[in-house]
Amino acid sequence: MKVLKVLPLLILAAGLVFTGCKPKDADVKAAVEKALKENPATAGVMVMVTDGVATLSGEVADDAAKTALDASVKAIKGVKSVVNNATIPAPPAPVVVTADDPLTAAVKDATKDHPSVTAAVADGVIKLTGSIEKAKWIKLKQALDALSPKKVDAAGLKIN
């Protein structure tokens, strides 16, 4: 009977002892934040800690960085589990190359004042032959690059 009376007290005491040993959420949060700041790849990640559960948000470069982030935070003392809500930026839109017909017309406009240069357009590639002075070539290349070609192939062009 005596034991039964003392039992709740014992449980309470045990509970208090365990709570005392457990790192506080705020301390864990500070430790995680410190670790995140030390790595430039995770400097933009934010963390919230509730009952040892670390919830991560913010942006990381890619999937690999996100997985690595998970592991590194889990290894920090006091972190029971990780909820990784870090996002990965959307990949850039693919480069759009001008279709051959409008590109051919635009190349014709751009090369009109450079009669020593011959240009041919195929699958978005502007292939140049002939010869041109350096100063004019810079101007021409600037004009051609502005037309959204796939590439400007000047291997056959002689620069004087």
Add this chain to the structure above:
Amino acid sequence: MALQDKYKELTDAAAAAGVSDLQVREQEGVLYVDGIAPNGAAKDQLWAIYDKLDPNFLSGDLVLDVKVAIDAAVTKVKVITENSNLNIRKGPGTDQPIVGKAAKNEVITLVNQSNDQWWLVRTEDGEEGYAYAQYLSPEA
């Protein structure tokens, strides 16, 4: 990624020069660098670096399309042809009939620049048409 390394000096300089909407994309062996430079000097600087990294632009592995930001308040442009008159055409294209001419160094009115290559302009005589943008320099 190799191309991004080759042209790292260029893309770093673009970011440092305040090029806005800077995009660096690699696709099928060509690096595409796009953006809007704050002024003509910044654009020239980037082209000088390009020429240094790939002399005479012969590799064909970079398409550098950096436009120069033009203040919406700009209404006057100067003709910067080498020595000839600048043709003003009915529509945007060299296949379009010539409706007027502007002399070298003449300052004419910029009506709009909705087309990157061909700007709509008006001369002092009131002739309106399209001129090749490369031969026009915005007047401050």
